[in-house]
Amino acid sequence: MSRSNTVIGILAGAAIGAAVGILFAPDKGQKTRRKIKDGFDHQKDELQNKFNHLSDQVKSKFSRAKVDLESSFDDLVANAQDTKEDVIAALEKKLADLKAQAAAANKK
Template sequence: MNNNESTALGIIAGSLVGAAVGILFAPYKGSKTRQIIADEAVLAKEKLETELASAKDIIAKTTIDLKDRVVSSTETKQQTLEEQVNALAHDASHKADDVINTLEKKLTELKLKNKKLQKTS
């Protein structure tokens, strides 16, 4: 017999001996043991359902909190962006006024030069 066969035989023999000892020394009859196992399974199921419901509540609250923070952050960034756009528009308006004033001055100067040229001709 090789090592693998010996190991397999040892596992089988140990399992049989363990099962026999378990049956001989069991504190309750089989039907009572099965009932205890069934009751424990029901309790475990109920506990798992309770914990799952609690986890769902935590996830829902966390999701709502995260959504609120994202909305708040987005609103703040939108206000900041609007302020920046308004500031740029304001600056551009002043720059446009400056350009118009400069062009009007140049136009006045050109008109004067044109009048002088027309008088001399």
């Protein structure tokens, strides 16, 4: 955030400096007003471009974070599936052992 504030401050300072310089230039009023308007339009366009660039960077970072989160979630689901299958296999083995013990106890 500090970097973007610095850029905005520099652009605002440049715009104000240009406007003051134009105001003190020995030109007609109409020509001076046009120069000021052109300067502000240029600074506005530059600021809009910087904002768009910053916005694209933020969107890109959020997009990557979303992909990373989805990937982590998919890994978690896959691990849970593996764990579930391991638990089921262990329970089935335990059940088979208990059935074998019960059958042996019934034969006695």
